[in-house]
Amino acid sequence: MNLSVIGLMQAVLVIPLLAAAGVALTGMRPNLREGVSLVAGALLVAAVGLLYQAVMAGDRSGWTLLELLPGLTISFRLEPLGMLFCLIASFLWVVTILYAIGYMRGHGEANQTRFYALFAVAIASVGGIALADNLLTLFIFYEVLTLSTYPLVTHAGTDKARRGGRTYLGLLLGTSIVFFLPAIIATWALAGTLTFTEGGIFGDDTPPVLLSLLLVLFVFGIGKAAVMPFHRWLPAAMVAPTPVSALLHAVAVVKAGVFALAKVGVFIFGLDTLGSLAVTEWLLYLVAFGVLAASLVAMRQNNLKARLAYSTISQLGYISLGVLLATSAGLLGSALHIAMHAFGKITLFFCAGAILVASHKTEISDMRGLGRAMPLTMAAFFIASLSIIGLPPTGGSWSKWYLILGTLEAGQWLLMGVLMVSSLLNIAYLLPIPLKAFFPANGTAGYGSGEDSGIREAPLASLLAIMITTLMCLLLFFFPQPLYELARSIG
């Protein structure tokens, strides 16, 4: 049993890499190439599914790949939080490939082989992050993820893409080198280990001042979590093709950030230590400010993808907030929100891409009345918005429930207020989009049915992907148990 679990974990890392190689080799034949990606995705989901059962059965096996520096290894271990992340990323990878097949062809993008290959490499590094047993391993795959997604962000090769790529790389590499790496090395110097351990690794005699400094370095160093003021890379990354924005910048990359933050909070500091540090309080308020500020900025964006990007920044703040509350309900809410937000936001991005492919529209003000031409897409947009806002009958309501419970447990009334206000802001910047699409105000020209305007639903593959993720948003409301059980067994 033990051996096969390790084999499965290795498969999680190797399958996407093999897929990348396969994609590169079959680049001449697009159908075969996408076939390779889909088969690899299916295999990955199967492997992760089996691992899920092992985790629920209490299996925590791990193995060491190699010793990089004396005492510092590249090791992996099965663990519920990582499992959750792995589960979501691998499942959504398959769906995104499906979506990308429709999108990339419909949009006539160049260099598709490079695109699919790097996508697979990015998923492999997500696997590495999710299964990492220590900070060093996590850091290595974190950096690989940054570098492998850079060519995806700059896919278009235009000046705008280059500038976006600069911000992307500059902020992500910059924060990781200037804050994250020194924090890791200092942790190593202080604690003598980097292995994720329940209850944290720091001895009781470590001075709180140093711990506070380290926490600040970690929170700002994990730039992928997009804590203000290091959030600018996320809107900049929106120059990427939509499937990239969808999977990487609503799921894989940003969730890698908050996931790393959660790992550090739970397994490096330990919730008790985290809650006892004075600086945590300040960081909480900073994050809460970010949640509101990003929502306000989102309201003013007319470009759909930009609005979604700022919404993501705000939602990532929820997750960081849940971790920093250092209560079990907060952590539970964070873990659930990693999943719920992933399904909701990826659907929204899919819709944005579908609208772009079908009607070449990127600005929200142009989407009035689009509901008649693209009813399915807009309906999906509506449901996913509900999930982001946190209203039943969508999965998002559960995570928000536990997050608010977390603020109550910690006695942070102000933060509860912030979450409430933010929900209202979500309503204000998300719901008008589908509503105006279906019910354009009198006097403004709507888009007629497909025949009149020439606009119709996105390609079938893309539409199918949208349906799947929308369905998941709904299903997770009625059947949240598998994720709940997983999230509850963390730490």
Next chain:
Amino acid sequence: MLSHLPILQVVVPLLAAPACLLLDRSRLVWIFTVLACGLSLLISMLLLYQVSQHGTLSYDLGGWDAPWGIEYRIDLLSAYVMLVVSGIATLVIVAAGTGLEREIPLEKQTVFYVTYLLCLAGLLGIVATGDIFNVFVFLEISSLATYALIAYGRDRRALWAAYQYLIVGTIGATFILIGIGFLYSLTGTLNMQDLAARIPDSAGSRTASTAFVFIVVGVCLKLALFPLHLWLPNAYAYAPSLVTAFLAATATKVAVYLLIRLHFSVFGEQFASSSLPLHGILLTLGLAGVFVASLVAIFQPDIKRLFAYSSIAQIGYMIIGIGFGTAIGLQATLLHLFNHALMKGALFLALAAVVYRLGSADISAFRGLGRRMPWTMAAIVIGGLSLIGMPLTVGFVSKWYLILAAIEAGMWPVALLVVTGSILAVVYVWRLVEAAYFQPPENELPEGLDGPDRREAPLTLLVPTWLLVLVNIYLGIDTRLTVGTSGAVASALLGGGQ
């Protein structure tokens, strides 16, 4: 035979040099030089193996005992540095087979190989010998050869660069000689072992301090420590590309070796830190070097010059490591000495490939190069990532130890400054990446008669480059050789360490 290895290491290239003149057919000479360099690489490996198994080797030249004769002394540190020097020398000379043809006229090539071998002999001699005057002799051999090597550059400014270096290098060598003279008058010996034993007796004497200062300044001129670096950018920029690759990866490294040897083995950490505030000075100059040189590098249009400034910055890191005065800091220096040779070797070899095809290393030549020379550019990108200190490359290992040393010494600001320095490296590396992958090729000019040839570089250049790139990655993952050796050396020189 095996017991003569310490001297063979120097004799092989030294005798191979005149032998080249006898062969006098450039192809034959090349093959012969490759063999000679390969032989010295083999000897270095054997030496490193012997030293790590049986401890320090001592060899009396001509059978004369140490105080009268010259002693060659190979310890772990010298074996480690010799491995870098001979390894890089071999790879560069393999690449020279085709790489030279565009840069050095055929009739001068034989002389080039002679000079190259002499330079190698000098560098290896500095590392092998245990006699401080012998160090000076080999320093002069290698320096004179280097001046000539730089002057082979096609650009007429190469002559000026060589002349500049000649002046500065001579001043440096003179300083070192003055220091040696003082030491001899004080102790009556030139053997480093004896010096190390006698200097503590005269600690506090003005002569000893003066000698130390002269020697440190002289060596720092040779290793281009900021602000004594002014000779380096021109020398690297105008020398033939392969010479730059060789010098960047070896010459300054040997100078750093010399600083470590004289500082820690001859004078001793005790003397060095008590006679003047050396640690503070080295830390400050090192940090200043990192920042000034990196900032200048960002604005260089000529890529060879850009990486030359980057070299000055990287030397700054090595000096910072020494400046901590701890074993782990010294280990960081030793790691970076080795690792930087690997990265810069790979980068300058790749640049040589670009110059071979395009005849220029200007940033404009790099436009659209990502498609035209994908392998060469990929090598530059990986070398650049190593320079930045990405995980899974050797650069990460050096950076890890340097930051660890700073944190363990309680110098948080230094740690933050070091990492900020690598952000500057991101900036100058990424300028190149953007030019190569985002800008369209500059000339869609008619393919003129001598229009630059834009195909992938020939295999003879690519293979050595990629060998170095792969070593960059391999030693970034399997760090036992570098970390183990440097740790042992550092603890031997300072005691303690990891």
